[in-house]
Amino acid sequence: MLIYRWRGCPLxxxxxxxxxxxxxxxxxxxxxxxxxxxxxxxxxxPSLRAWLAWLLLWAGRRSWYYRxxxxxxxxxxxxxxxLGCSQE
Numbered sequence: 001m002l003i004y005r006w007r008g009c010p011l012x013x014x015x016x017x018x019x020x021x022x023x024x025x026x027x028x029x030x031x032x033x034x035x036x037x038x039x040x041x042x043x044x045x046p047s048l049r050a051w052l053a054w055l056l057l058w059a060g061r062r063s064w065y066y067r068x069x070x071x072x073x074x075x076x077x078x079x080x081x082x083l084g085c086s087q088e
Contacts, residue, residue, distance in 0.1 A: 003038065008077050008086055011046060011054050012062055046085070053083030 002017040014036070016022060028034065046054070057076050058064075065073055080086035 003036070008081060010058050010062075010065060010076070010080055010086055011050070012058060013065055050083070050085045053080070053085035057083070057085060 004015045004017060005013065006015065022028065057080055064076070077086060
């Protein structure tokens, strides 16, 4: 399994690449919550500034990345890059 984050993606969005079709294997559908537990050896801790910026932009709006219009998401992505709370 591989976990990847696209450039410009907010910190709460990752893509999971697997040899197994996970939606079928885990009987997942749209809007299902999936919690990934990743060993801290494979992650970086965001700075306090990045964490606060993420809270400002995405807290309560996590689903917007996939559900809102592209214009809104692009504006949030631009702000995220400026504030340091997106994948570079």
